[in-house]
Amino acid sequence: GAWPAISAPGPGLGLATVHGIVKQNEGFIRVESEAGKGSVFSIYVPRCTDDAPPQPRSEPKTLPKGRGETVLVVEDDRSILDLSNRILGDLGYHALVAATPNEAIRLVETYRGEIDILLSDVVMPGMNGKVLAERLKQVRPNLRTIYMSGNCDDIVAPRERADLVQKPFSIQELAVRIQAALSSRP
Numbered sequence: 001g002a003w004p005a006i007s008a009p010g011p012g013l014g015l016a017t018v019h020g021i022v023k024q025n026e027g028f029i030r031v032e033s034e035a036g037k038g039s040v041f042s043i044y045v046p047r048c049t050d051d052a053p054p055q056p057r058s059e060p061k062t063l064p065k066g067r068g069e070t071v072l073v074v075e076d077d078r079s080i081l082d083l084s085n086r087i088l089g090d091l092g093y094h095a096l097v098a099a100t101p102n103e104a105i106r107l108v109e110t111y112r113g114e115i116d117i118l119l120s121d122v123v124m125p126g127m128n129g130k131v132l133a134e135r136l137k138q139v140r141p142n143l144r145t146i147y148m149s150g151n152c153d154d155i156v157a158p159r160e161r162a163d164l165v166q167k168p169f170s171i172q173e174l175a176v177r178i179q180a181a182l183s184s185r186p
Contacts, residue, residue, distance in 0.1 A: 018043070018150075021168060063172060064179040066092035070113060071178065073097050074104040074120040074132060075148065080167075084119065091175050101127035108136050108143075115140055117181055122149040122164075144181040 018041075022029055027045035071093045075081040081097050088095040096111065098104035101124055108115060118136060120129035127135075133145040150167040165177055 063091060063175045065175070066178065066182075068092065068094055069116040069182060070094045070096060071117040071119055072104060072107065072115050074099075074101060074118065074124070074129070076100065076121060076124045080121075080148075087171055087174065091171070091178075093178070100124070101129075101132045104132060105135060108139050115143060117178055118143050118145045119178075120145065120147055122147050144184065146177055146181055 018029070022043055022045060025045045027043060030042040030044065031039060032042070033039040066088075071088050073081060073084045073088070073095055075084060075097075076099055078099065081099060085095045085097050096107055096115065098107055104118075104120075118133055120132055122129040124132075129145075129147050133143075133147075137143050137145075145163055147164045148167055148169070149164060163177075163181070165173060
């Protein structure tokens with residue numbers, strides 16, 4: 001048919017990210033779960049029927065680079081946290097990483113240097129990114145915030161969506177977003 005299925009049994013799927021990708025591609029996810037046997041997530045996306053030749057690659061855009069500014073990344077998915085750390089280093093930023101909101105709070109309270117940007121997941125166990133940002137701004141009022149999310153959550157108000165990067169995001173998008181946040185500092 002027009003909807004090929006990809007089955008992916010087991011844990012650790014990064015469901016918010018998968019949901020975002022599938023939704024962007026006009027697909028849907030079917031979940032089958034049976035007690036004692038586990039769950040099967042079937043992903044359906046439209047089959048590409050376009051016979052157009054592939055478009056030539058455009059020249060890569062110049063990535064805006066940092067100058068050693070500090071970005072605190074808060075993300076409960078370890079693979080995204082590690083990837084963000086590497087990307088930020090490659091872009092010229094100093095990254096501080098926290099796998100939980102409580103770890104981020106401790107870092108902000110004890111780190112002696114300046115922290116310029118908070119790059120936080122929106123949905124995390126224990127405390128969402130919005131509440132975390134508000135709490136951290138009590139300690140560091142000039143902290144700029146960029147939210148990351150696999151889906152547009154009700155937690156982030158529409159007026160704050162300008163500060164939201166949708167997972168999965170490109171390095172270019174992240175670099176541009178951080179530069180915009182830095183240039184809007186008081």
